Amino acid sequence: IDQMVTAERLAILKVFGVAAVVMFVLSVLLASTIAGPVRRLADAAERVRRRIRARVEIPDFTKRRDEIGHLSGALRDMTDSLYNRIEAIERFAADVSHELKNPLTSLRSAVETLPLAKTDNSRARLLSVIEHDVKRLDRLISDISDASRLDAELQRQDAAQVDLRRLLTTLTLVANETRLGHSTMVEVKFDGPASDQFSVPGHDSRLGQVISNLLSNAQSFSCEGGKVRILCRRRKAEIEIIVEDEGPGIREDALEKIFERFYTDRPHQGFGQNSGLGLSISKQIVEAHGGRIWAENRVGPRGEDGEPTVAGARFVVRLPAK
The missing domain is CATH 3.30.565.10 (Histidine kinase-like ATPase, C-terminal domain)
Structure with a gap:
């Protein structure tokens, strides 16, 4: 009986050892194939949140045919869309600033010159310039407002x-x-x-x-x-x-x-x-x-x-x- 119990204990120890080795190998494989890539993707997403002005490259796992590859592709596409939208907004702001500056400069010049006008004809011409620039500014602001809210409206409406x-x-x-x-x-x-x-x-x-x-x-x-x-x-x-x-x-x-x-x-x-x-x-x-x-x-x-x-x-x- 003692020999049989000892043999069974040795068999259990062998099974436990094999199971431990298998679990260790599987843990290493899972860490390298799932946990590691997910951690790298999470770190990249965090860097995107912190450094929104600088383009951050998301790790590319799109060659994988599993969920990690799909997640990597989705994050890369989302990040590219985000940066493209930010760049478009910056270009739009620069264009708007440039376009508004022209009529404002002309309007300022006309307003500063108006008190110096000595004749009614000169004052009439300056007032005409002021009226033209004000109408141009009103038209620009209306069109800019329409253009700026266009994307949001198209996204919200079904x-x-x-x-x-x-x-x-x-x-x-x-x-x-x-x-x-x-x-x-x-x-x-x-x-x-x-x-x-x-x-x-x-x-x-x-x-x-x-x-x-x-x-x-x-x-x-x-x-x-x-x-x-x-x-x-x-x-x-x-x-x-x-x-x-x-x-x-x-x-x-x-x-x-x-x-x-x-x-x-x-x-x-x-x-x-x-x-x-x-x-x-x-x-x-x-x-x-x-x-x-x-x-x-x-x-x-x-x-x-x-x-x-x-x-x-x-x-x-x-x-x-x-």
């Missing part, structure tokens, strides 16, 4: 199906009924069956803002008695909206620049009559809906030199359909 047929028809009627100082007519055409609503997921008010900006832009560049045409059609999984005018077109080197913030090229209008934010806001809205927008020139008949002429500008918006 997307719904937008009937583009009804939206474009309504905006066309409004544009034709509220023509101010010009006789440019707006025509809308739908390329598809009458029952097709051309529905896209999004925010109807913001998409309406995009079309309104494009219509206002086209009307301002069109000649008296000209027409602005809107075409809406389906292209596979996308809805395409085309806005064409009969104006002078766009310079080739400005086809991309016109969508930049505060850029404006309106030689036919006085300085400071436009904030340069309309097309930038439109691009921001379209991209937030997963779409694209670009500008191009309409090709007209060939001129005397044999080169094709420019018949106007064309803005193309493509949005993913439902």
Whole structure:
């Protein structure tokens, strides 16, 4: 009996020793494959919180096919989005400061010079400058306020199906009924069956803002008695909206620049009559809906030199359909 008990005790000790070795090996493996990477990711996230102004690199474990790899990829994408948003805010603040400084400098100069004006004509000119700068500041502040809260509004609001047929028809009627100082007519055409609503997921008010900006832009560049045409059609999984005018077109080197913030090229209008934010806001809205927008020139008949002429500008918006 004593021999049997001793043998069983030795067997239990052997099993315990093997189990201890296995547990130690598993603990080392788990620490190196799970706890260690998680700790490195947590330390990197903490460094991001402390050093928000300096870009911190998140450890890359995306080659792993488990949850750690997925977590690493998600943290890297989130950090990149955070830094891109911070950089965009900094650029926006710098652009706003630069744009506001110009009219403020002009306004300050006019106000300081006004007491020194000796004639009524000089005072009238200075008052005109002051009035122009105040209106420009008011326009800039309104557009800047709209642009600054755009992202937050698009994130807070739930997307719904937008009937583009009804939206474009309504905006066309409004544009034709509220023509101010010009006789440019707006025509809308739908390329598809009458029952097709051309529905896209999004925010109807913001998409309406995009079309309104494009219509206002086209009307301002069109000649008296000209027409602005809107075409809406389906292209596979996308809805395409085309806005064409009969104006002078766009310079080739400005086809991309016109969508930049505060850029404006309106030689036919006085300085400071436009904030340069309309097309930038439109691009921001379209991209937030997963779409694209670009500008191009309409090709007209060939001129005397044999080169094709420019018949106007064309803005193309493509949005993913439902």
